[in-house]
Amino acid sequence: MVDLSTLTTESRNPNTMNLDEMTSLQIAQAMNREDAHAVETVGMVLPLVAQAIDWAQESLAQGGRIIYMGAGTSGRLGVLDAVECPPTFGVSSSTVVGIMAGGSGAFVSAVEGAEDDADLGVEDLRAIDLDPRDLLVGLAASGRTPYVIGAIDYARSVGCRTIGIACNASSQVGAHADLAIEAVVGPEVLTGSTRLKAGTAQKLILNMISTGCMVRSGKAYQNLMVDVQQTNEKLRERAKGIVVSATGCTDQVAWDALNEAGGEVKTAIVMVLCGLSAVQAREQLAVAGGHVRKAVDR
Secondary structure (H helix, E strand, O other), X not given: OOOOOOOHHHOOOHHHOOHHHOOHHHXXXXXXXXXXXXXHHHHOOHHHHHHHHHXXXXXXXXXXXXXXXXXXXXXXXXXXXXXXXXXHHOOOOOOEEEEEOOOHHHHOOOOXXXXXXXXXXXXXHHHOOOOOOOEEEEEEOOOOOXXXXXXXXXXXXXXXXXXXXXXXXXXXXXXXXXXXXXXXXXXXXXXOOOOOHHHHHHHHHHHHHHHHHHHHOOOEEOOEEOOOOOOOHHHHHHHHHHHHHHHOOOHHHHHHHHHHOOOOHHHHXXXXXXXXXXXXXXXXXXXXXXXXXXXXXX
């Protein structure tokens, strides 16, 4: 049998022993206090998160992928972060990949026993042709999920860098990975329900890794999303607004530049700021490695 007694994520929270007697407001207040602690805890591991951002950016620069793997809530958080990257940063759906124990169906319905199968983690990585350039990020609030540990071990054998994200100290996933990020958030408001503080901490860390590495890869100018995909009217309007914000031009100038640029926000910005044609702006961006700031400062 698995011994969970040593895991802080499975301990009882002394601040919520009377949870079942609390009013609705008291429950909300207790949860808010505990969530604030999760934010503080993540703040304590920021140097490690920064290392993860650097590794993720390096993998992307080499043509590799960022791969999140986990089970249950941890797995769902990885999938959630991965699927938001294409519309936000204009990358392909294969750039950031989220894999859950039990397959895609496990996102909406639990697949019992999948997380306990280390070999399944290996099979799932083989199925996507894991490459040494890829970065594997294993997610496990408990820090002991066999599915994730099996995946980390296999990824290391292939030559990938590996990161283990957990919410318990001295975790097994951290011990097996090249880099351990352990945000020890403490006992949950509802004992053992790691979709709460632990989930919040993991989501915060994933936000930082994906956003940080994309910004470092040239997906932002100032604090603007310059590779946003224009898949609906709202996003087309947002693209126009980004060009206007970045350049100070009129709406009409922004629309004209976007039309000539085939909807490419980066290209339109460089066109307006540097007085270039779309072809010239693309060439200048290529020389700058896709970074708008470098392109306009040349």
